Amino acid sequence: xxxxxxxxxxxxxxxxxxxxxxxxxxxxxxxxxxxxxxxxxxxxxxxxxxxxxxxxxxxxxxxxxxxxxxxxxxxxxxxxxxxxxxxxxxxxxxxxxxxxxxxxxxxxxxxxxxxxxxxxxxxxxxxxxxxxxxxxxxxxxxxxxxxxxxxxxxxxxxxxxxxxxxxxxxxxxxxxxxxxxxxxxxxxxxxxxxxxxxxxxxxxxxxxxxxxxxxxxxxxxxxxxxxxxxxxxxxxxxxxxxxxxxxxxxxxxxxxxxxxxxxxx
Amino acid sequence: xxxxxxxxxxxxxxxxxxxxxxxxxxxxxxxxxxxxxxxxxxxxxxxxxxxxxxxxxxxxxxxxxxxxxxxxxxxxxxxxxxxxxxxxxxxxxxxxxxxxxxxxxxxxxxxxxxxxxxx
Numbered sequence: 151x152x153x154x155x156x157x158x159x160x161x162x163x164x165x166x167x168x169x170x171x172x173x174x175x176x177x178x179x180x181x182x183x184x185x186x187x188x189x190x191x192x193x194x195x196x197x198x199x200x201x202x203x204x205x206x207x208x209x210x211x212x213x214x215x216x217x218x219x220x221x222x223x224x225x226x227x228x229x230x231x232x233x234x235x236x237x238x239x240x241x242x243x244x245x246x247x248x249x250x251x252x253x254x255x256x257x258x259x260x261x262x263x264x265x266x267x268x269x270x271x272x273x274x275x276x277x278x279x280x281x282x283x284x285x286x287x288x289x290x291x292x293x294x295x296x297x298x299x300x301x302x303x304x305x306x307x308x309x310x311x312x313x314x315x316x317x318x319x320x321x322x323x324x325x326x327x328x329x330x331x332x333x334x335x336x337x338x339x340x341x342x343x344x345x346x347x348x349x350x351x352x353x354x355x356x357x358x359x360x361x362x363x364x365x366x367x368x369x370x371x372x373x374x375x376x377x378x379x380x381x382x383x384x385x386x387x388x389x390x391x392x393x394x395x396x397x398x399x400x401x402x403x404x405x406x407x408x409x410x411x412x413x414x415x
Numbered sequence: 416x417x418x419x420x421x422x423x424x425x426x427x428x429x430x431x432x433x434x435x436x437x438x439x440x441x442x443x444x445x446x447x448x449x450x451x452x453x454x455x456x457x458x459x460x461x462x463x464x465x466x467x468x469x470x471x472x473x474x475x476x477x478x479x480x481x482x483x484x485x486x487x488x489x490x491x492x493x494x495x496x497x498x499x500x501x502x503x504x505x506x507x508x509x510x511x512x513x514x515x516x517x518x519x520x521x522x523x524x525x526x527x528x529x530x531x532x533x534x
Binding site: 190198285296 | 426429432434435437438439441442443444445446449450453456457460461463464467471472477480481483484487488491492494495496497501502504505508509512513516519520523524525526527528530531
């Protein structure tokens, strides 16, 4: 019969996968699509609430005469006082009317800290570093997947290790970011920067994303241990690395949009 | 336990398809593409931060950020998640709903702007 020479995968005749993917990988894609809907609903809610408030005027930011890397502490705090932003910078901006409940705060006046650079005005630098860390850990993950396709157990272990390190680095950065935000006086129901929804949405969306990163790190550790034990070598394929890789890239993908919406727009 | 059972079954067999063990044959596409995409993503992030400081806040700047975000998503999904090596049917299944979401997102940002007057 002539049909026997045609692979079932080139023309679908039932009895195999029409998309040429395994059951587990297809279900991972379906899960990621549903998770993308969840994050989209949060970001759509953010976009609508964000634009129901006026933005901070450019003239208001210019009136502060802040330059990149300037020492805010010397400018706003009493001489010789070592204090947090919440004790000099934020009250000064509230007094000037730049931070008030009726307008959305400008992200570069809120997220302008950097570790070991206490008191300096460094907007967006820390969050750019976090983005770099997450993109790099995504690259090491895809290198682990590529090593798995060559069935190179040692290389999978090496790249999974660096992916886990990247995940922990990102989580630590987020913990530092949250600590600063809370120390400055932000609470789920109120904050000194602007409308209550500003901090509420920040905690909700970055918290939900951070929980995804945490789950991803746990899954990566499980993959690392299984690979170390030789589970995938015995199974004959490393598709589990690929499936968890899809989840990890999705977490990176969501961060691209969280970064865009919370820190840039 | 499962590895014992798998030794008797060809996991790539197309004619005796068993969904619990079947996986397609995979081959590596090399690493040069991956590093190439990394530099593109890094460059786009730097351009994002650059635009934040150069351009005045407003709808034009926001649209540039959303477009750059979609370009970054394109490279992450296409190369890192191997979407460009998948069957077209699978990629349409994932991408088409997300295109509608982008439309909804821009629409709700615009809608939210009108709520300002009701406060």
